[in-house]
Structures are given as C-alpha cells and as structure tokens.
Amino acid sequence: MKRMINLVGEIILLCFFASGCAHNVAFQKPDAYKYETTIPLKAGFYMDKTLKEKIYSGRAFSSGIENRWDVPIGDTIHTYAVSYLKNGFVDFSEIEDMSIKQNCDVVIKVDDINYYMEDQAAHCDVSFVIENISGKQVFNKKYHADGPSGYVNVILAGPFAQKSAIRQSTQVVLENILKDFMNDVRTNFVGWK
Secondary structure, three states, rough: HHHHHHHHHHHHHHHHHHOOOOOEEEOOOOOOOOOOOEEEEEEEEEEOOHOOOOOOEEEOHHOOOOOOEEOOOOHHHHHHHHHHOOEEEEEEEEEEEOOOOOOEEEEEEEEEEEEEEEEEEEEEEEEEEEEEEEEEEEEEEEEEOOOOOHHHHHHHHOOOHHHHHHHHHHHHHHHHHHHHHHHHHHHOOOOOO
C-alpha cells in the first residue's frame, strides 16, 4: 500500500511538472555601443553554431514551479557581442566559416558559455579567445558577472514579472562582461598583429 501511495505521488508530481507552460524569453537587439576611440585593428568575430543555439531552461518557485523559462542565451550573447564589438574597431566583420581566410588582423571567438539563473539573478561566464591572422592565440580569458536579483518583483507579480526579471538581470551581466572584455582588448592589443 505504501508503495502504491508513493507511485501515485510520483505520478502526480510528474504531471504537475509536465503540465506547466514553457515561456521563451526573447531579447531585443541592443543599440550599437559607442566608443570615444576605436582600436586600430581589423577584427573578425566568430561564434560556433552550437554555442549560438545554446538555451538555458529553468524553473522558479517564486514564479510558479510548473512554468519553464527558456532563455536563448547563445543567440543573446551573439547579438550583444556584435552590438558591443562592431564600433570598437577600425573594421569589424562577422565570420561564418573559420576555414575561409578573412581580411582581419585578429579573430575574436566566444569559446565557452556558462549561464544560469539563481535567486532571480542571472549569473554568466563567457570565455573569449583572440587569434592573430597567423592563427596564434594572443588572448584568452574567462569573464564572470552576476546580475541584480528581481526576486521582490517576481514575488509581488508572479510569472508576469519573471520574463522582465530575467531580461534585466541578463542585460546587466552581458553589458558588464562585454565592457570588461573591450577594456582588456584596448589595454593589451599592441603587438597582436
């Protein structure tokens, strides 16, 4: 009898989790970031298709555990990176195929992404690798940022505030990571050609 009750409980719990809604958290394209001066390099930007398609899925008790929130983090990082990099260099282009030689001094690659939501705050690591035209790695660094928590807003408004909390926290995280990255490039670029 006890086994039957446990089985029924597990089935109810499974149905509870399966019956929730999946919500895609879409992001608007940010405006291109403006810099006072450009870095005197022709930069190419490459992001692997697998990383571009990376999605984070999570649930939160505060917005209803039955709801799943899908964040297209790979596509979002790609969009934000292009917006933050394209005005930072004398010339900037996206590279779709690394086997085709580009007219670039350096190629910037997003090498790895680790993103998650915890306590209604975004947490993210993004690893960048920069290679010069001959393929030599000249820069490699992982950046980490934690976004602000939207916990209070989500508690007060429930699932209606969840998308906004994810967007706002993620936006802060990506802006901080990309500004730190560009500051490091500006400081270290001499001799990369």
